[in-house]
Amino acid sequence: xxxxxxxxxxxxxxxxxxxxxxxxxxxxxxxxxxxxxxxxxxxxxxxxxxxxxxxxxxxxxxxxxxxxxxxxxxxxxxxxxxxxxxxxxxxxxxxxxxxxxxxxxxxxxxxxxxxxxxxxxxxxxxxxxxxxxxxxxxxxxxxxxxxxxxxxxxxxxxxxxxxxxxxxxxxxxxxxxxxxxxxxxxxxxxxxxxxxxxxxxxxxxxxxxxxxxxxxxxxxxx
Amino acid sequence: xxxxxxxxxxxxxxxxxxxxxxxxxxxxxxxxxxxxxxxxxxxxxxxxxxxxxxxxxxxxxxxxxxxxxxxxxxxxxxxxxxxxxxxxxxxxxxxxxxxxxxxxxxxxxxxxxxxxxxxxxxxxxxxxxxxxxxxxxxxxxxxxxxxxxxxxxxxxxxxxxxxxxxxxxxxxxxxxxxxxxxxxxxxxxxxxxxxxxxxxxxxxxxxxxxxxxxxxxxxxxxxxxxxxxxxxxxxxxxxxxxxxxxxxxxxxxxxxxxxxxxxxxxxxxxxxxxxxxxxxxxxxxxxxxxxxxxxxxxxxxxxxxxxxxxxxxxxxxxxxxxxxxxxxxxxxxxxxxxxxxxxxxxxxxxxxxxxxxxxxxxxxxxxxxxxxxxxxxxxxxxxxxxxxxxxxxxxxxxxxxxxxxxxxxxxxxxxxxxxxxxxxxxxxxxxxxxxxxxxxxxxxxxxxxxxxxxxxxxxxxxxxxxxxxxxxxxxxxxxxxxxxxxxxxxxxxxxxxxxxxxxxxxxxxxxxxxxxxxxxxxx
Numbered sequence: 001x002x003x004x005x006x007x008x009x010x011x012x013x014x015x016x017x018x019x020x021x022x023x024x025x026x027x028x029x030x031x032x033x034x035x036x037x038x039x040x041x042x043x044x045x046x047x048x049x050x051x052x053x054x055x056x057x058x059x060x061x062x063x064x065x066x067x068x069x070x071x072x073x074x075x076x077x078x079x080x081x082x083x084x085x086x087x088x089x090x091x092x093x094x095x096x097x098x099x100x101x102x103x104x105x106x107x108x109x110x111x112x113x114x115x116x117x118x119x120x121x122x123x124x125x126x127x128x129x130x131x132x133x134x135x136x137x138x139x140x141x142x143x144x145x146x147x148x149x150x151x152x153x154x155x156x157x158x159x160x161x162x163x164x165x166x167x168x169x170x171x172x173x174x175x176x177x178x179x180x181x182x183x184x185x186x187x188x189x190x191x192x193x194x195x196x197x198x199x200x201x202x203x204x205x206x207x208x209x210x211x212x213x214x215x216x217x218x219x220x221x222x
Numbered sequence: 223x224x225x226x227x228x229x230x231x232x233x234x235x236x237x238x239x240x241x242x243x244x245x246x247x248x249x250x251x252x253x254x255x256x257x258x259x260x261x262x263x264x265x266x267x268x269x270x271x272x273x274x275x276x277x278x279x280x281x282x283x284x285x286x287x288x289x290x291x292x293x294x295x296x297x298x299x300x301x302x303x304x305x306x307x308x309x310x311x312x313x314x315x316x317x318x319x320x321x322x323x324x325x326x327x328x329x330x331x332x333x334x335x336x337x338x339x340x341x342x343x344x345x346x347x348x349x350x351x352x353x354x355x356x357x358x359x360x361x362x363x364x365x366x367x368x369x370x371x372x373x374x375x376x377x378x379x380x381x382x383x384x385x386x387x388x389x390x391x392x393x394x395x396x397x398x399x400x401x402x403x404x405x406x407x408x409x410x411x412x413x414x415x416x417x418x419x420x421x422x423x424x425x426x427x428x429x430x431x432x433x434x435x436x437x438x439x440x441x442x443x444x445x446x447x448x449x450x451x452x453x454x455x456x457x458x459x460x461x462x463x464x465x466x467x468x469x470x471x472x473x474x475x476x477x478x479x480x481x482x483x484x485x486x487x488x489x490x491x492x493x494x495x496x497x498x499x500x501x502x503x504x505x506x507x508x509x510x511x512x513x514x515x516x517x518x519x520x521x522x523x524x525x526x527x528x529x530x531x532x533x534x535x536x537x538x539x540x541x542x543x544x545x546x547x548x549x550x551x552x553x554x555x556x557x558x559x560x561x562x563x564x565x566x567x568x569x570x571x572x573x574x575x576x577x578x579x580x581x582x583x584x585x586x587x588x589x590x591x592x593x594x595x596x597x598x599x600x601x602x603x604x605x606x607x608x609x610x611x612x613x614x615x616x617x618x619x620x621x622x623x624x625x626x627x628x629x630x631x632x633x634x635x636x637x638x639x640x641x642x643x644x645x646x647x648x649x650x651x652x653x654x655x656x657x658x659x660x661x662x663x664x665x666x667x668x669x670x671x672x673x674x675x676x677x678x679x680x681x682x683x684x685x686x687x688x689x690x691x692x693x694x695x696x697x698x699x700x701x702x703x704x705x706x707x708x709x710x711x712x713x714x715x716x717x718x719x720x721x722x723x724x725x726x727x728x729x730x731x732x733x734x735x736x737x738x739x740x741x742x743x744x745x
Contacts, residue, residue, distance in 0.1 A: 014515040021518050081510040103514040103549055106521045 002028040003117055006047035008038050008064065009079065010057050018051065018109070025110045035059030039067050042074075049116055050076045052096065054087050062087070062094045069095030073151030075116040079104075092192040097153040098179060099186075115180030120156060122163065129162040129221055130210050132201060143201065153178065154197045161211060161221035170218040194219055231443070232436045239432035240425055247421040255414045262406045267362065267381060270401045273316070274360050274383040277307045281320075281397055285389050296391055297332050304335040307399065316401050319345065320387070323354055323394040332392050337400075345382055345398050353384035353396050360385045367402055378404040442470040446477055458485040502559040506552055513549060520545045547683075554685035558668065561692040568611035568696050570721060575606040575615075575646045576639050582619040583637055586627065594632030595652075597623070601639050608646040608719045614693045615717070621686045622650040622713045629711065630654040640729030644719050645699075647729040651712040657705035665703055666691045690715075698722060704732045 005027045009015040012033070019029035032041045036058035042050065050068060054061035065076055078091045078099040088099055100112055120136060127134040133142040139155060141148045150158065157178050161169060169177075171187040179189060194213075198205040211219055226233050281303050290296045300320055307318045317337035336342060349363045360383055367380040380402050387397040445462060452460045461481060462474040524542045527535040560566050583597055590597050626635045630652035640647045657665065664670045669684040694701040697717050705711035716728045 011511050011515070014511055014518075017515045017518045020522060024522065081507045102510040103517045103552075106518050109518075 002026055003048040003113075004028045004030060004045060005113065006030045006032060006042060006045055006050045008032040008035070008050065008056065008061075009053040010034055010055075011053070021106045021109060022113075025106075027110075027113065035061065035064045038064045039071075042068055043071070047074065049113055050074055051113075052076055052078050052091075054078050054080045054091055062090050065091055065094040065096050069151075073149070073154075075152060077112055077116065088186070089188060089192065092189065093196070095151070095196070097151065097193075098189065111180070116153070118180070120152075120159065122159065124163075127159060127162050129158070129165060132158075132162070132210065134159055134162055141201070148200055150197070150200060153193065154200070157193055157197055158201070158211075158221075161219065165222040166220060168214045168217050168220045174218065190219075232433065232440045235436040235440075236429055236432045240429045243428045244425055247424060251414075251417045251421050254417055255410070258413050259410045262410055263379075263403070266401075266403055266406050270381050270383060270399075271360060271362065274362075274385065274399050277318075277399055278360060278385040278387065278397055281307065281387055285387070288390075291391070293332060293391075296389070300332065300389065300392070301335045304337055307397075308337055316399055319398040319400070321345070321350070321396050321398060322392070323350075323386070323396055326393045334395075340400055344380070344400065345384070349382065349384060350396060353398075354386055354394070356384075356386065358386060365400075367400070367404075369404075378402060379407055439470075442473060446473060449477070449481075453481055453484070458488060496563075499559055499563045502555060503563065506556040506559060509552055513545070513552065517545050517549070551683045551685075554683045554689060557689050558685055558692070561689070561696075566692070566696060568614060570609050570611055572607055572609055573612045573615075575608055575610075575641075575648060575717075576601045578612055578616050579619055579637060579639050579648050582616055582623060586620060586623045589624070590627050590635065593627050593630070595627050595630045596634045598634055598636045600636065602641055606639055606641045606646050608717050609721050610697055610717055611693075614696070615715075618690045618693045618715060619648060619650070621690050622648075622715070625686065625713070626650050626652040626654075626711075629656075633710070638730055642727055642729045644723055645716050645725040645727070645729060646719060647714055647716040649712060649714040649730045649732070651710060653710040656707045656709050656711050657703075658707050662703060662705050665705075666701075700725075700728070702728075702732055 005022050007015050007018050007022070007029055009018070010033055015031055015033065019031065022029040030041070030045045030047060032038050035056040038052075038056075038059065052061050052065060052068075056064065059067075061078060065078070068074065068076060075098075076096045078088070078096045079102060080087055080091070080099055081102045082088075091099060097116055098112055100109060120139075122136050125136050127136070131143055132148075134155070135142065136159070139152075141150055141155065141158065157174070160174065160177050171190040172184065174190050175181045175185045175187070179185065194211060195205070198208050198211055201210055202208045211221055214220055227237060284299070284303055284306075288296075288299055290299055304318045304320060308316060317340040319334065319336045319340055319342055321334045321336075321342070322332070344365050344367065346363070349361070353361050362381050362383045365380045365382050367378045369376050369378060380400055383399045383401065385397050387395045389395050442462075449460050449462055458481070461478045464471055464474045464478060520538070520541050523530075523538045527538045530538060580599065580601070583599055587597060623635070623637070631654040633653040635653075636649075636651045638649045638651075640649070666687050668688045691701055694715060694717075698721060699715060699717040702714045702716070703711065704714075712732055714728070714730055714732050716725060718725050
């Protein structure tokens, strides 16, 4: 079955065109024209990934993003016309996994979607990191036997760090391994998601014990 | 002092007032002192003459009534007359001399009695002869009496009054009374002193009053000056206090009116300019959504071009190229609108300029080869490190290279990197069409193209050099151009090694007649 992609965009032409590109690349596009209907369509369609325009009539993209995140960890990629504004950071903090700046190439769009839908690969079934246990088959994280709900991206990020504890990962390496960027990308993606991850797994997110910041270089686990 | 006078209206006004009133007071004081002196003298003279007439009469009576017959008795009588006359009148102010007229027959046997301390030299021979010829009238003359007291010689005004006196048996004599006017002189001195002190006080008071009054008048002007200074410095909402109906209030009101309209105009202009910037930015953003759609659609068609007939295929290719151009133009527009809004902050890091240049050259080499231009790279030994935003500088160098290729006519292009103690530089030189002096002046203008008639091939946006200049200024560097028609052009970017530090000497010389844009070197 083809992966189902929900395209939330108010621009009819763009929505349809994105749908055509997605269909041509073997995805199954579903559509939503505004923010107010977004949540109900999301619930009825149960998509594998959401493409979300930040500027939406009715409920704006940031709010929609938060609402979807509250329901599930489904990957969300934002579409934005302004890469340099606060919108991007707000969207990432609201739970978006990645973003694409308009105008984009069809290949860029499909590459981003594929990167987010790629299944995890690991030689081990269980990875331990401090008080955490990562169960790859069950796709869940346990802390002292208690389950922590992570999005696939957060799980991927944590796993990448946990597989090589003590090793320092630069933001660029994480962008390549977790986000699938081959060239220089926005390091804010890493910063925001590490913060989100910490807020879920750390006892004190301001004083992290599991994912540590290595000043001027990047992050490491343990 | 002079500086104060030049700088302060108030000081000047006070100084002028004091100077003018001093002159007036000196003239007035002089006149007063003169007329008081005259008045004193006249009054004294009248008294002196009256006293003298009485004294002369007295003396005549004494001699007329006497019945002395021998010389000794006569001498005694004469001697007694002097102290008698001395004793009358104002004490200590009258001395007497009874002198025998010269030129008489008969020997002078008797002595001429003279008051002690009286110098007969004071009575001039001319005056004496006048007295002798006066036929009994009393005559006077002003003289100077000198007095020695504790070794100090002081001079006082005096009057000598003379009258002929006929003494029986002793012949013609002249009676002289010398009056000392020192008390009048004292009075006059005292008056003068009082006038002087009073005048001084008046000048001081006038100065003070002038200071207060001018201060009172100058203060609103001063306040207005300060307020206009503040407005000039950008505090557009500062106003003067409007109080009363006088000229100062009128000044304040019209000043405020002027400031109001100035503020309105400036605010309006700022709003218009901001709106324009916003408009450019909004348009650029609004265009992005339809452009995305066009791009996606164009790409779909372009990918399937092999299935189309030749005309449609070519159309798809042209469309694809133009969509790309449109996108670059939009990007440049957005970039320049960000600069116009002052919303650009460089991401400064230490980089090696040689590396940035090398990578920029290698990424544009395919295009250069296509156009037949060989790019020669001249790098110095060692690192060429400086603090800059590598993305912007990379774009800037890429832009200079693209220009060189476009206008290079397939001739070799030389790229040189240089370094000094405080600056780094890169120079891109082509040997192509070059530019005239007029063109050189406009080279950084937006949407300006060197030769509108020339066909464009690489499809630059016309904003490239304008953005390059903004990027350069953002780094506190300078962008210099040299060009000659048909000899080529040379662009040199100079960046300070450390942001904010001045550049003493730029690396890599350019030929003369260079247009410099930006930075410290021309400030």
